[in-house]
Amino acid sequence: MKKVVIAGGTGFIGTYLATRFRELSYSVLIVSRDPDNVSWQPQDMVKAFEGADLVINLAGKTINCQHNEVNRKAILDSRLNTTQWIANAIVACKQPPKLWINASAAGIYKSSITKAMTEDETALGTNYLSEVVTQWEKVFFGFKLPQTRQVALRTSVVLGRNGGALRPLVWLTRFGLGGKQAEGTQIFSWIHVEDYFRIVQFLMEDILLEGVFNCTAPYPLSNKDFIRSLRKILHIPFGIPAPRLAIEIGAKLIGTEPELLLNSSFVIPKRLNEAGFQFAFPDVEKALADLLKFPSTSY
Numbered sequence: 617m618k619k620v621v622i623a624g625g626t627g628f629i630g631t632y633l634a635t636r637f638r639e640l641s642y643s644v645l646i647v648s649r650d651p652d653n654v655s656w657q658p659q660d661m662v663k664a665f666e667g668a669d670l671v672i673n674l675a676g677k678t679i680n681c682q683h684n685e686v687n688r689k690a691i692l693d694s695r696l697n698t699t700q701w702i703a704n705a706i707v708a709c710k711q712p713p714k715l716w717i718n719a720s721a722a723g724i725y726k727s728s729i730t731k732a733m734t735e736d737e738t739a740l741g742t743n744y745l746s747e748v749v750t751q752w753e754k755v756f757f758g759f760k761l762p763q764t765r766q767v768a769l770r771t772s773v774v775l776g777r778n779g780g781a782l783r784p785l786v787w788l789t790r791f792g793l794g795g796k797q798a799e800g801t802q803i804f805s806w807i808h809v810e811d812y813f814r815i816v817q818f819l820m821e822d823i824l825l826e827g828v829f830n831c832t833a834p835y836p837l838s839n840k841d842f843i844r845s846l847r848k849i850l851h852i853p854f855g856i857p858a859p860r861l862a863i864e865i866g867a868k869l870i871g872t873e874p875e876l877l878l879n880s881s882f883v884i885p886k887r888l889n890e891a892g893f894q895f896a897f898p899d900v901e902k903a904l905a906d907l908l909k910f911p912s913t914s915y
Contacts, residue, residue, distance in 0.1 A: 624675025628779025772832035776809035794855030800840030
């Protein structure tokens with residue numbers, strides 16, 4: 617039986633991947649602090665990793681918090697430490713995993729409204745989150761694992777039914793607050809969670825693919841156009857806009873950072889396109905129509 621190990625796999629994306637791989641008859645192991653799963657102890661990880669077709673690391677403290685000194689340290693340390701622990705376990709394997717995919721983030725790129733960022737971009741962002749991702753990838757690619765391919769997935773906002781960014785946006789829109797956020801010109805890069813899964817499958821199957829990949833749909837759009845598409849799918853004709861100041865105040869009140877909404881992320885999956893990957897949900901209306909085709913009580 618083929619085996620997939622998902623480190624930090626109890627969240628929204630990890631749960632979806634586990635479900636889909638099990639549907640395809642994979643053995644799926646989860647590494648987490650939950651006592652029912654594989655522990656982060658070295659000997660347990662080595663046993664889980666032996667002969668695996670894939671190890672994917674999704675572990676790390678959420679960035680959806682206030683970026684004070686304590687949280688900044690936790691965000692960075694949780695990513696660097698788990699990456700180090702996984703590398704140590706792979707080195708100790710007699711039959712190492714064929715592929716190690718490490719989560720990364722499209723936030724490594726500088727904010728841009730007019731220039732699309734591809735994997736070729738060398739002028740990366742200089743803000744806190746960009747620096748976190750830069751350090752994370754440096755540690756990840758610092759390990760030389762001759763029997764294990766390494767891929768860093770620079771992922772944009774993931775849209776899904778059971779978590780992620782879509783649920784609060786649906787709530788706001790249904791309460792009449794689904795207008796543009798700030799100027800509305802900031803670019804919104806996104807991906808349907810099923811295409812995230814299909815990209816992972818694609819990378820498993822093509823043994824020549826390694827390095828950095830942008831994990832995002834091919835057609836990003838402005839915040840204003842995304843919100844308009846969401847209202848269209850929900851059959852809601854209007855939404856009250858949220859001025860920049862209101863977002864900055866509201867973010868502080870709910871304990872998060874306004875830049876998560878205000879930054880412009882214009883990211884294109886150049887390497888996936890060149891490799892021949894076919895998106896099931898390349899445009900946002902098709903994605904939203906799929907994700908919102910169930911009773912409203914689900915949200």
